[in-house]
Amino acid sequence: MQALIAGTERVAQGDLAARCEVSSRNEMGQLAAAFNRMTHQLGVAEAENDEWSRTLEKRVVEETEQRSRAQQQVLHMEKMASLGTLAATVAHELNN
Amino acid sequence: MQALIAGTERVAQGDLAARCEVSSRNEMGQLAAAFNRMTHQLGVAEAENDEWSRTLEKRVVEETEQRSRAQQQVLHMEKMASLGTLAATVAHELNN
Numbered sequence A, B: 001m002q003a004l005i006a007g008t009e010r011v012a013q014g015d016l017a018a019r020c021e022v023s024s025r026n027e028m029g030q031l032a033a034a035f036n037r038m039t040h041q042l043g044v045a046e047a048e049n050d051e052w053s054r055t056l057e058k059r060v061v062e063e064t065e066q067r068s069r070a071q072q073q074v075l076h077m078e079k080m081a082s083l084g085t086l087a088a089t090v091a092h093e094l095n096n
Helices: A002-012 A027-095 B002-012 B027-095
Strands: none
Touching: A002 A027, A002 B027, A027 B002, A027 B027, B002 B027
């Protein structure tokens, strides 16, 4: 019973690796087996959550990089456009 | 004890709202109290995970929208630039 209490406290602190030995086929054994299924399932769910977070974090980085590249391109084109306007103005003045 | 086994099975199935009545001050009561602390903490952790996922999903949507706008702007400017080149070529031909 003390092992189950300690294991339950470990899970409460986020340690999903906690397991209890199933040493009997009575109710204590049933509870220990249920505890082990529970920690296993919680571990699976946590791994899925972590995987989803990593996927999303990667998407954020990718989209941010692409946005940044596109915005740099806009700035570059705006600069070229204003240089072109300047050049055309100078050429026009020189022709007159 | 059966209530604890049932509660543990519920948690294994992802139901973190499971609680057990603490009806005694012996080891069973200690275990029930530990179980309730555990499900409470798991619920808190799950809520934090959900919040973080929502934050990331929102960031993905925002970055995607901004990237899309910047890329549209690039396309628009490229179109304007090639129309400008065409117009300059036509004007040049007409002057000669």
